[in-house]
């Protein structure tokens with residue numbers, strides 16, 4: 001309790017309630033399709049050693065029924081969108097008359113891409129998210145229109161590319177040419193926003209495991225993205241989630257695809273280094 005009563009105003013203490021053992025993350029194991037073993041809990045990466053010992057997937061903070069939906073692709077509503085993206089993967093588009101498959105082969109050939117994004121792309125001279133890499137292919141290699149950053153086509157495609165990497169450890173690079181962007185993302189993570197004056201860390205670092213209103217606070221990890229949310233019955237992109245969380249502090253928010261959110265995604269991604277790629281996951 002001390003760590004949050006210390007730093008926070010009355011607003012926060014009024015909305016966050018520690019409710020003892022019931023609010024702890026569950027002790028459960030995630031195996032998808034009785035085949036893909038998912039690491040949902042592991043030692044925190046070195047850069048977090050001052051603030052936490054363990055990193056945990058949001059899956060451990062959800063109720064039994066929600067958790068069960070992710071254990072089998074037939075029960076996971078997010079997999080319908082993966083199938084839709086598979087069709088798109090194989091369909092030619094744009095002035096070059098090419099499909100993703102024409103250049104990349106089967107979608108399973110993309111296994112290993114999700115775990116390292118966002119990453120510094122040498123040819124572009126900047127840190128890019130997977131969405132940016134996809135739109136680069138559409139615009140510059142296919143002669144097709146860019147997809148809207150958090151639109152359906154894009155979020156479906158990121159779900160397909162996550163699904164083929166499920167079980168692989170998140171391994172986002174934070175040093176070398178990515179370091180300055182990572183530091184920018186870290187600054188944003190610890191900045192207090194809005195009338196409630198809350199930072200990401202106030203909720204997801206200081207208070208995970210506690211209840212906030214009726215919600216069980218997780219560490220706000222992004223290894224499970226995109227997530228199918230029961231609340232809005234669709235796939236949700238990472239940066240849409242960032243936007244929602246900032247809006248909940250009653251602050252103006254950055255736009256999905258903005259440099260600020262790209263930096264934040266790199267930083268938050270690196271807080272989950274060692275957890276498995278789990279998307280598309282199922283959440284409330």
Ligand code: HEC
Pocket residue numbers: 089098099100101102103104113130133134137138141142157
């Ligand atoms: C004309 C060929 C071509 C087409 C069509 C194409 N790509 Fe690419 N794509 C490339 C090349 C070349 C690269 C950069 C080299 C690499 O990383 O494979 C790339 C890179 C990528 C990357 C980053 C991979 C990494 O390891 O960093 C992603 C993600 C991607 N493409 C997705 C797509 C998707 C999704 C489509 C269809 C909407 C698509 N591409 C269509 C040629 C293509």
Ligand code: HEC
Pocket residue numbers: 057058059061189198199200201202203204212215216217218219220221222224227241242245246248249264268283
């Ligand atoms: C007022 C508290 C609060 C703040 C501040 C906040 N969040 Fe959240 N966030 C929540 C709640 C509640 C949820 C839903 C339950 C959960 O997964 O923690 C959530 C969920 C998330 C998730 C989804 C996790 C999953 O497994 O699906 C991510 C990612 C996330 N937040 C990131 C952030 C980031 C990044 C920031 C800072 C820009 C932030 N949050 C600020 C309360 C907050």
